[in-house]
Amino acid sequence: MSGHSKWHNIQARKGKADAARGKIFTKIGREISVAAKGNPNPDTNSKLADAIAKAKANNMPNDNIQRCIKKAAGELGSANYETLVYEGYGVGGSALIINTLTDNKNRTAGDVRSTLSKGGGELGSTGCVSYMFDNKGLLVVERTVGLDEDTVTEYAIDAGADDIVVQDDAYEIYTSPAAFSGVRKYLEEKGLSFLEADVRMIPQSKITLSEENTEKFIKLLDKLEDLDDVQDVYHNVELPEDEDEE
Secondary structure: OOOOOOOOOHHHHHHHHHHOHHHHHHHHHHHHHHHHOOOOOOOOOHHHHHHHHHHHHOOOOHHHHHHHHHHOOOOOOOOOOEEEEEEEEOHHHOEEEEEEEEOOHHHHHHHHHHHHHHOOOEEOOOOOOHHHEEEEEEEEEEOOOOOOHHHHHHHHHHHOOOEEEEOOOEEEEEEOOOOHHHHHHHHHHOOOOOOEEEEEEEEOOOEOOOHHHHHHHHHHHHHHHHOOOEEEEEEOEOOOOOOOOO
């Protein structure tokens, strides 16, 4: 129930997110629109409710969220978006899992392959690195004077979470993917808000690269995240605190 702080500078972290606000909102907005297709009611659509929670954790305004939901009945009504996952390697033997949301898988595959190659990496086969990651729900709650460890631990246990890790400035609550929606909803009903709220691939262990390769790897991450079809990039590299957001 204890750990070092990787959420130690929340304001700086949010500041970095703000610098890429447009890109982040675009990606999450597409996720919301796709989740809302067929059922725009988050009360009965847990996938949509999870996407909205992710948006709120990234400070996405409610007006933006509502516009994305409305898009589901409009421009996305006839579009056929699908989720595709790519696995590959970066510099220094690093492992990458790249989640995409696309209406043209040939374009997306080409973009991902080319970006990896130019960044010193390569596209791998399905399963080549995913065995090094665990798929988990993660809810991060800011640790404040009015929110003590015992209370959050009790909430997490009652909600059905698998584990809670107490950092210096935050509580990390882990769930199975299947339990994520229920745990998130329970904690929201208890009045908690989140710095992070997502189901993600979490590395079982991390590797340390040389300073030169770390710089190359960060540039590769930036290039991958800049691709329009890429939603999330997960990796197993130990990055400097201000860069380590996945």
